[in-house]
Each structure stands twice: as structure tokens, then as C-alpha cells.
Amino acid sequence: MYGFEAISAHNGWAMAITGVLIVMAGLAILAFVISQLHKVATLLESGFNKQPNQTSEIKARPQASAVPKPPVLDLGEARRHLEPLTAGLGDSFELQHLYKLANSSALPHVHLLIRSLREAGVIIPAGDGRFTWQH
Amino acid sequence: MELFIQFLTNTGYYLADFRHVIMLIVGSVFIYLAIAKEYEPLLLLPIGFGILVGNIPFFKGFGLGIYEPNSVLYYLYFGVTSGIYPSIVFLGLGAMADFSSLLATPKLMLLGAAAQMGIYFTFLCALALGFLPKEAASIGIIGGADGPTSIFLTAKLAPHLIGPIAIAAYSYMALIPLIQPPIMRLLTTRNERRIHMPEMRTVSRTEKLIFPAAGLILSCFLAPASIPLLGTFFFGNLMKESGVVNRLAQTARTTIIDTATIFLGLTVGASTQADVFLTTKSVGIFFLGAVAFSIATASGVLFGKIMNLFSKEKINPLLGAAGVSAVPGSAREVHMVGLKADPTNYLLMHAVACNSSGVIGSAICAGILWSFLVK
Numbered sequence: 001m002y003g004f005e006a007i008s009a010h011n012g013w014a015m016a017i018t019g020v021l022i023v024m025a026g027l028a029i030l031a032f033v034i035s036q037l038h039k040v041a042t043l044l045e046s047g048f049n050k051q052p053n054q055t056s057e058i059k060a061r062p063q064a065s066a067v068p069k070p071p072v073l074d075l076g077e078a079r080r081h082l083e084p085l086t087a088g089l090g091d092s093f094e095l096q097h098l099y100k101l102a103n104s105s106a107l108p109h110v111h112l113l114i115r116s117l118r119e120a121g122v123i124i125p126a127g128d129g130r131f132t133w134q135h
Numbered sequence: 136m137e138l139f140i141q142f143l144t145n146t147g148y149y150l151a152d153f154r155h156v157i158m159l160i161v162g163s164v165f166i167y168l169a170i171a172k173e174y175e176p177l178l179l180l181p182i183g184f185g186i187l188v189g190n191i192p193f194f195k196g197f198g199l200g201i202y203e204p205n206s207v208l209y210y211l212y213f214g215v216t217s218g219i220y221p222s223i224v225f226l227g228l229g230a231m232a233d234f235s236s237l238l239a240t241p242k243l244m245l246l247g248a249a250a251q252m253g254i255y256f257t258f259l260c261a262l263a264l265g266f267l268p269k270e271a272a273s274i275g276i277i278g279g280a281d282g283p284t285s286i287f288l289t290a291k292l293a294p295h296l297i298g299p300i301a302i303a304a305y306s307y308m309a310l311i312p313l314i315q316p317p318i319m320r321l322l323t324t325r326n327e328r329r330i331h332m333p334e335m336r337t338v339s340r341t342e343k344l345i346f347p348a349a350g351l352i353l354s355c356f357l358a359p360a361s362i363p364l365l366g367t368f369f370f371g372n373l374m375k376e377s378g379v380v381n382r383l384a385q386t387a388r389t390t391i392i393d394t395a396t397i398f399l400g401l402t403v404g405a406s407t408q409a410d411v412f413l414t415t416k417s418v419g420i421f422f423l424g425a426v427a428f429s430i431a432t433a434s435g436v437l438f439g440k441i442m443n444l445f446s447k448e449k450i451n452p453l454l455g456a457a458g459v460s461a462v463p464g465s466a467r468e469v470h471m472v473g474l475k476a477d478p479t480n481y482l483l484m485h486a487v488a489c490n491s492s493g494v495i496g497s498a499i500c501a502g503i504l505w506s507f508l509v510k
Binding site: 001002003004006007010011012013015016017018019020022023024026027028029030031032033034035037038040041042044045118125127128129131 | 237238241242244245247248249251252254255256258259262263264265267268271338339341342345346349350353354357358471474475478479492495496499500503504507
């Protein structure tokens with residue numbers, strides 16, 4: 001038996017549709033639950049005896065404010081640290097390589113450091129996903 | 136002289152036929168891809184060598200073959216047929232996984248769910264091609280792009296197909312850099328590929344600690360058959376996030392997963408004995424595996440586009456392609472395609488969120504299909 005006849009005979013349509021609905025609904029519920037987890041976490045971290053006004057203050061705080069600010073850095077100094085690391089990579093390099101090298105050199109806040117250099121135009125695109133230093 | 140002739144007739148040279156030669160070439164190609172091209176070497180190297188091991192012709196009845204009871208390979212293969220290795224691999228994956236990006240952007244979980252469409256579409260295709268329902272479900276799960284899950288479900292539903300299904304699943308996982316990018320580019324415009332995702336919020340330790348328990352309860356209450364996979368997966372993650380059993384977490388994500396991967400790869404490779412593997416069914420499985428991967432990728436991307444129709448905050452539809460659970464291959468491809476469209480577009484962390492969701496989604500799908508078909 002082949003084709004639609006085989007699918008119908010083995011109850012395939014029902015299994016496929018039900019399966020899709022279950023997995024979509026299951027992951028949607030899980031997504032909803034984890035979207036609320038930060039509230040539970042806040043509640044647990046602050047303890048159940050918090051004053052209500054304090055809780056609502058935390059709830060009202062925009063999520064973006066939780067993102068840490070980049071450390072205040074002298075970009076020139078950062079470049080002095082990082083540029084020698086890329087010397088062996090040629091004229092251009094991939095950011096992931098720079099990230100690995102900086103990490104292995106135990107520099108702090110490497111991701112934020114590279115982002116700051118990118119945003120300041122100190123590291124510029126060289127095409128094909130590669131970058132170079134602004135001279 | 137008679138003794139010498141008898142010896143000769145028992146050698147692999149005498150017993151070999153063209154099917155063994157074909158399989159030895161396939162094994163060699165796997166080893167070549169692993170070493171020269173570095174395509175999923177952790178998997179392709181043990182599988183490739185396993186194919187060589189499994190296709191040395193031998194005299195049946197010596198207790199040498201993987202399908203002969205009491206042979207060494209038979210006992211090692213027991214970890215596959217019983218579902219032990221996939222479960223251990225999931226323990227290690229959990230101890231490696233970082234759910235921060237998923238917890239910061241939970242809506243990306245829907246992309247992981249959408250990518251599972253490939254499983255059910257392929258299930259229907261396999262039925263239409265004449266496969267039995269249990270075989271069709273085992274073939275469909277290839278669309279989850281998750282080797283251990285594919286092996287686990289196949290071991291439960293259609294153990295005679297473990298070889299071809301595992302080889303197809305891992306082969307296509309290794310070929311992700313060739314399969315996914317054209318589909319992503321075909322289904323998205325350049326402007327869509329350039330959509331930047333917002334910076335993620337930081338996730339507290341408490342959230343990371345609650346998630347494994349919440350994830351386990353919600354997922355496994357829905358599909359209890361996924362307990363062997365998701366149970367160990369979330370346990371591994373809790374060990375990692377708790378920070379109080381670092382030694383155990385470290386062992387799970389290194390020694391334990393590596394050991395399981397070695398024996399999983401080697402025995403799955405060895406299970407491809409030419410007389411068992413080279414059948415028309417295997418050809419059909421390979422064809423359907425490609426369909427499964429492609430549909431899974433496409434459905435994730437298309438669902439991302441659909442989400443953009445209803446969402447104020449646009450998401451980059453490329454992320455949908457990372458909804459398959461090939462960790463971290465598909466996330467890396469999404470990142471690279473995004474970077475090619477815009478060198479300042481970093482999608483990696485968001486793609487990892489979709490990847491994590493895909494792992495959970497495909498394990499749930501395996502549980503659902505198992506519960507539909509177990510009798």
C-alpha cells in the first residue's frame with residue numbers, strides 16, 4: 001500500500017496533526033512559563049516577606065536595565081592590548097578568533113570590550129565576515 | 136594443504152563481495168570527511184571506523200559479528216539497542232548546555248517547535264512510500280537533527296533500522312553547512328537576514344536553577360516517554376548550574392559523554408554490515424532523511440516569518456533554521472549566514488536559544504511518537 005491510501009490506513013494524518021499540535025502547545029506553554037521565571041526568581045531572591053511596594057518596583061523595572069553596562073575603558077588602551085594579539089592572523093581576522101585570543105590572554109570583559117571597539121569604529125568590517133583595525 | 140585451503144576460505148579476502156567493498160569505501164569517505172574536512176569529526180570518525188570494523192567479512196557463527204549473540208560487539212551494541220548511550224549523551228549535553236539565551240528570549244522556543252514539523256512531514260512521506268508506521272516514525276525523527284534521539288526512538292520502534300537511520304542522521308548533521316544555507320537564503324530576503332536581534336537581558340542564577348526542574352516537569356508530564364532523554368538532560372544541566380557538584384558536572388560533560396560517544400559511534404558504524412545495510416530501504420531512508428532536514432529547516436524559517444507578521448518586535452527568520460537540534464552546527468550556520476548579509480549582525484546567542492529549544496522539542500516528539508506507536 002502506498003501514497004495517501006497508506007497514510008490514511010495507518011492513521012497517519014491524525015498522528016501527524018496531533019503530534020504537531022502537542023509539541024507546539026507543549027513548547028508554547030514552556031515558553032510562557034520560562035517567560036515568567038524571572039518573576040518567581042525575583043520573589044525567591046527577595047523573600048516572601050518583602051514589602052509590596054518593593055516588589056512592584058522590581059516588576060516595573062525594564063528588563064533592559066538588567067543588562068550590564070560595558071566597563072568604562074580607554075579604547076586606546078584596549079586597542080594596545082588587543083592589536084598585538086591579531087598580528088599573527090594577517091591583515092584581517094574574524095571576531096571569534098580575536099575573542100578566543102583575548103580570552104586566553106585573560107583579559108576582562110572581552111565580549112564587551114570588542115563590542116565597544118566595534119561601535120567606536122576602531123575595528124571595522126573588511127568583508128566576508130572579517131574585520132580589521134582602523135588606521 | 137587442505138588445512139591451508141580451509142584457512143583461506145575463512146579469510147575476509149575470500150568471503151568479501153562487492154557490498155563489503157562499497158561499505159568499506161563509505162567508511163573511508165566518513166573518515167576522510169572527519170579528518171580532512173573536519174565535518175563533525177567527533178561523530179564521523181568513530182562511525183567511519185565502525186563501518187570498516189563492521190564490514191570485515193567473517194565466517195558466520197564464530198561469535199564475531201555485532202548481530203551475533205555473545206560477541207564483544209554485540210554487548211557494546213546493547214548500549215545502543217537499549218537506549219543507554221543516547222541517555223548518557225543527553226546527560227553530558229545537559230551538563231554543557233547554557234540556557235541563558237533561551238531564558239532571556241523565551242519566544243524563540245516557538246521556532247524550535249516549528250522546526251519539528253519536518254519530523255511529522257517526513258513521517259507522512261515515509262508512510263506514503265510504504266514504510267510501516269513504526270519505521271516511518273523512526274525515519275521521521277531524523278528531521279529533529281538529533282542523532283541520539285533518532286537512535287533512541289529507532290531502538291524502541293524499529294531496531295532493525297538503527298544502522299541506516301543513525302548513519303543518515305549523522306551524515307546530514309555533518310552536511311549542515313551544505314544543506315541549510317541555501318534553504319535559508321532561498322526563503323529569506325536580504326533585508327530579513329539583516330534584522331538585528333535585541334541585546335539579551337542577564338539571567339539570574341535562580342532562574343537557571345529553576346529551569347531544569349520546570350522544564351523536566353512540563354516536558355515529561357506532556358510526553359512521559361521522553362523521560363530517558365530529558366530526565367538526564369535536565370539533570371545534567373542542574374548539576375552544572377547548581378555549582379555545588381562541579382566535579383560531577385565536569386565528568387558528565389567530558390569523560391562520560393566522550394565515552395558514550397566513542398561506543399555509540401563505533402557500534403552504530405559496525406551495525407552497518409553490508410548484508411543488513413545495503414537494501415532498498417536504506418536508500419529510501421537516506422532520501423527521506425534529506426527531505427526531513429530540509430523541511431525542518433524550511434519550516435523553522437517560515438515560522439519565523441509568520442511570527443514577524445504578528446509581532447511588533449521583528450525577529451530574524453534565519454533563527455528558525457537553528458530550531459533543529461543539531462548543536463551547535465545549525466546555530467553556527469545561522470550566525471554565518473547572518474554575518475554575510477551584515478557583518479555587524481551577531482545571531483549566535485539567539486541561534487543557540489533556538490538550538491536548545493530544538494533539543495527539547497525533538498525529544499518531546501520522540502516521546503509523542505513512541506507513545507502513539509508502542510503497543
